[in-house]
Amino acid sequence: MASLKEIKTRIGSTKKTKQITKAMEMVSAAKLNRAQGKAESFQPYTEKIREVVASIAQGSEGASHPMLEDRPEIKKTGYIVITSDRGLCGAYNSGLLRETMNLIEQRHSSQDEYGLVVLGKVGRDFFKKRNMPIFQEITGLADQPDYSDIKNIAETTVQMFNDEVFDEVYIHFNHFVSAISQRVTEEKLLPLTTLAKEAAAEEASGPTPNYLYEPDPETILERLLPHYAESLIYGSLLDAKASEFGARMSAMRSATDNADNRIDELTLSYNRARQAAITQEINEIVGGAAAQN
Amino acid sequence: MKTMQTNVVTPDGSVFDGQVEMVSVRTIDGELGILPNHLPLVTPLSIGAVRLKESGNVRLIALSGGFMEVRSDEVNILAESAELPSEIDVTRARAAKERAERRLEQAKQDNIDFRRAELALKRAVNRLDVAEK
Secondary structure (H helix, E strand, O other), rough: OOOOHHHHHHHHHHHHHHHHHHHHHHHHHHHHHHHHHHHHHHHHHHHHHHHHHHHHHOOOOOOOOHHOHHHHHOOEEEEEEEOOOHHHHHHHOEEEEEEHHHHHHHHOOOHEEEEEEEEHHHHHHHHHHHHOOOEEEEEOOOOOOOOHHHHHHHHHHHHHOOOOOOOOEEEEEEEEEEEEEEEEEEEEEEOOHHHHHHHHHHHHHOOOOEEEEOHHHHHHHHHHHHHHHHHHHHHHHHHHHHHHHHHHHHHHHHHHHHHHHHHHHHHHHHHHHHHHHHHHHHHHHOOOOOOOO | OEEEEEEEEOOEEEEEEEEEEEEEEOOOEEEEEOOOOOOOOEEEEEEEEEEEEEEEEEEEEEEEEEEEEEOOOEEEEEOOOEHHHHHHOOHHHHHHHHHHHHHHHHHOOOOHHHHHHHHHHHHHHHHHHHHHO
């Protein structure tokens, strides 16, 4: 059995670790709250753009745009992968990256068929180590990122689609289900075929105002669609950030619980060891006294 | 006087939400004023100031491009960024302006950096205009 002093040191260090994990848990909970608020205040923006695009798409002019249509041949697929910069958040990154790797391996036979746009240090290092084609990367994003922080990378990615570098673009991130659960999600970002479908569905459900378009529907789509795609990337990032804090919070909570258990066990063995030492001492005294008589 | 509900929304949240008598914006083709009961309209906006007239006061908002959607009793402005005069960081805008001017001197006309610097300059000047009015 370990000595009394050894056990005491271990109890001490476990307690210190527990303090840290407890603090991180609370910090993550606070950040989660703010991230959720941010995601909520962002909602109206995409909602509105979607509404306007839908009403243009269903207009009698039948305005169309390359961003709304599937390309006949897919030569290269783009993947936007949103990971975190830091670890200590459970399976948040590993689950996502494993899923992404699987999908890429299933779909593509060579590196010429896909390209990656990576957000977050963990993902970047992961793909770099495997020598996978990273087209763009951004790390060191704030906990509550502003739109301007990712505007460049979003703009360039959408531009790559328009320049036919990519023929379709998927986005991979952890979707926020609740504070304790996240789901790895793949969404098709470009072309915006779901948007066109939704517009058609809305047309069936009821009329929207008949807009005047200034100067004309094509010009508006031309400017509106890239915006919409960019804002979707930002929306996914906000979603992923909320998930990150949720994941970190539950990881830290279970770490704190584990530390508690560990401290209980150690305290128990400390008491046993102390008791054993006392008993032995008494035995020795009794033995010594008996020998003198 | 008749008023209409006006919202100015950016990806970072709502900037303005209230009743106004008149909205005037700069579209890609020129200035445009909207009064209540306007026909439904959608138009892209360029970098410029939005003027919201409410009971005699005029409120300015610096806008960096975006869209306006008009319905008979409602105006929605969707912008990449929008700031009230009190929110504008004047020192930062001034620094951005100088930086953009320097770049414009160095860059070649047809180059993409030139266009970028030009837009940055427009945004900075617009912010300064709004902040100083």
